[in-house]
Amino acid sequence: MRGRPLSSVLFNIFNYSFLLLIGIITLYPFLNLMAISLNESLDTVKGGIRILPRVWTTSNYEIVFSNPQLLSAAVRSLLRTVIGTLLSVFMTTMLAYTLSRRDYKLRKILTLVMVMSMYVSGGLIPFYILIKDLHLTDTFLVYILPGLISAFNVLIVRSYFDQLPEGLSESARIDGASDFQILFRVLVPISMPVIATITLFISVGHWNSWFDNYLYNTSQNLSLLQFELMKILMQSISQVTGSASSTGHIDATLVNTTSPESIRATLTIIVTLPILLVYPFLQKYFVKGITLGAMKE
Amino acid sequence: MRTIERVIKTSTRIQKPSKGWLSTAKSQYQLIIMSIPAMLILILFSYVPLWGWIMAFQKYSPAKGVFGSEFTGLDTFRTLFKDPIFYEVLRNTLVMSIMSLGAGFVGAIVLALLLNEVKFSLFKRTIQTITYIPHFVSWIVIANIILVGLSPDGGFINELLMTAGIINEPIYFMAEGKWFWWIHTFAGLWKELGWSTIIYLAVLGGVNTELYEAASVDGAGRFSKMRHISIPGLIPTAMMLLILNTGWILSSGFESQFLLGSNLVIEYSQVLDLYAMNYAFSIGDYSLGVAISIFKSIVSIILVLSVNFLARKLDQGKIF
Structure with missing residues (x-):
């Protein structure tokens, strides 16, 4: 047996350092924002904050959470995510079950209509007019209803x-179980990997949504956390580029008590943290789920 | 499209003798209750908007509605194709799509191959977990990160470039149009790189290990194994994904352009969807906005159908 060739050792050194670098490039911005959010805002303005705060403080978080506008946006975001995800997972699972039943008479036509929906799109403006005609603008319902069923998720669960x-x-049917009982008592308990996968996809989608908020719910009393962050972001961009801001203004008290940079960093960490806390635990499920879905495609 | 065929094939296989639709409906009423509400919502929000396409052939006014507005034939499309900004926007859409597609394609394959060479599985899993994170955060968060990183006033990218001695003065990335395409491409790459390796790693994991063993016996080193086994193993999947993604080249999202663009860089940042929105909501010309959507859809459908055709040929080994 020869020893490992030099080229292989060199490659290993290169490979591990390169991957480590990729990992650092991915993590660094989050750590940087975390440090800014935990640093005294007056001190942040001096610059030079990297991954550790210089003057530790939790005041940025206190300011955000004591702001009634941001706090109620956070509550609405949470409500949207919980209600939207529960309803969506429930409806998706039921539809997937009926489409997996070979004896279901409507199976063929419904499957065709559903799969085709992935390929047709009326476009942004017709969709907007539909939402307006349905009087869904300025309602909480517009967050839940339009995205309730995604053909892709139904296909993952069905397969x-x-x-x-x-x-x-x-055997459950022979014992006299109804379809609801078969689905929720027999199939769902043994399908947790795929349920967990779509739950993650759907809830992350709800938590991250902002465009429907921007387009349909312009009134303040329905705004979500992501949208509040967007408003501050847009204002900062227009300051950087010196152009006029087109989207509303943020609460003046916020800017007076702390700097926009600190608020932005703090809000960014607040909207990112829930995802970071949940997703690593579901990783082994969704990797399987997405591979399965992609293979089917 | 292949999904549709497969689905139809499997669902026609089992057909019991019909008993008359009323008694079938009675015996399957639970399935109907479970599927119809969801299907109605899907139809409402996926198919009903197609009705709005009529607006492109009208001088649509929101007050009169689709029924009251005057028909003008193809006038809207003539106006659209005469507008020089339309071609600028089309160029931006195409260039940014192609840049992102190319960078993502090469990046994902390289990263998957490198990860596949890591034998220390805790390290491999940690890197995977970390690189999946950006996929799960919103574009708003990404845009914030970019704004902080590119800030001329102590942003880490400018600091890094200045420390390395590449530049002497901080660059105003966000205010100069020439940077926009690159910012968009790198932001997208940073966000999706890790996530897009999942499928390639699954393919590499499925390569028969006997191949590697046999190659080792024959004296192949790790580079020749990578070149002759791993890469050829990835090619069919890679080609398939590349071809399929080409079909969506006009519909590759507008969030980053919306969030990071500004009046200063609009010549480079505006894409078709934003152009349509601008006409509809700022100028009030809904017809033109819809015409842009129709143009996009028609090009996409043609592309998706032709790439699916190509993909099928590829699947049967008829091309390449």
Whole structure:
């Protein structure tokens, strides 16, 4: 046996350092913002904050959480995520179950209509006019209803149901179980990996949404946390570039008590943290889910 | 499209003798209750907006509605194709899509190959977990990070470039149009790079290990194994993904352009969707906005159909 060739050792050194660098490039901006959010805002203006705060403080967080406008936006974001995700997962699972039932008479036509929906799109303006005609503007419902069913998620769940042994639901049916019972008592408990996958996708989608807020719900009493962050962001961009800001103004008291830079960093960390806390635990599920979905495609 | 065919094939396989639709509906009423509400919502929000396409052939006014507005034939499209800004916007859309597609394609394959060479699995999993994070954060967060990083006033990118001696004065990235395409490309790459390796790593994980063993016996080093086994293993998937993504080249999102663009860089940042929005909401010309959507859809449909055709040929080994 020869020893490892030099080129292989060199490659290993290069490879590990390169991947480490990629990891650092990915993490650094988050750590930087975290440091800014925990640093005294007057001190931040002097610059030079990297991954550790210079003058520790939690006052930025206190200011954000004591601002009624931001606090209620946070509550609405949370409500949207919880309600939207529960309803969406519930409806998606039911639809996927019926489409996995080979004896269902409408299965063929419904599947066709659903899959085609991934390819057709009326475009932004017709969609906007539809929302207006349905009187969904300035309602909380506009956050939940339009995105309730995604064909892609239904297909992921359906292909999971498809590969479960058919005897399971068959024997439950012989015992006199209804379709609801078969789905929620028999199939759902053994399909947790795929349910977890779509729950993650759907909830992250809700938590991150801002465009529907911007387009349909311009009134302050329905705004979400991401949108509040966007308003501050847009104002900063227009300051950097010296052009006029087109989207509303932020609460003046916020800017007086701390700097826009600190508020932006703090809000960014607040909207990112929930995702960071949840997603690593679901990683093994969604990797399987997305691979399955992509293979099916 | 292939999904549709497959789905139809599997669903026609089992057909019990029909009993008359009323008794079937009765016996399957639970399935109907479980599927119809969801389907109605899907149809409402996916298909009903197509009705709005009529507006492109009218001089649409919101007050009169689709029924009351005057028909003008193809006038809207003539106005659109005469507008020089339309071609600028089309150029921006295409250039940014192609840059992102190319960078993402090469980046994902390289990163997957490098990760695949890591034998220390804790390190590999940690890097994977970290690089998936940006996929899950919103474009607003990404835009914030970019704004902080590119700030001429102590942003880390400018600091890094100045420390390295590449530049002497901080660059005003956000205020100069020539940087916009690059900012968009790198931001997208940073956000999606890790995530897009998932599929390639799955393919590499599925390569028969006997191939590697046999190659080792024959004296192949790790580079020749990478070149002759790993890369050829990835090519079919890579080609398929590249071809499929080409179909969506006009519809590759507008969030980063919306958030990071400003009047100073609009010549480089405006894309079709934003141009349509601008006409509809700022100028009040809904018809032109819809005409842009229709143009986008038609080009996309043609592209998606032709790339699906190509992909099928590729699947059967008829091309390449």
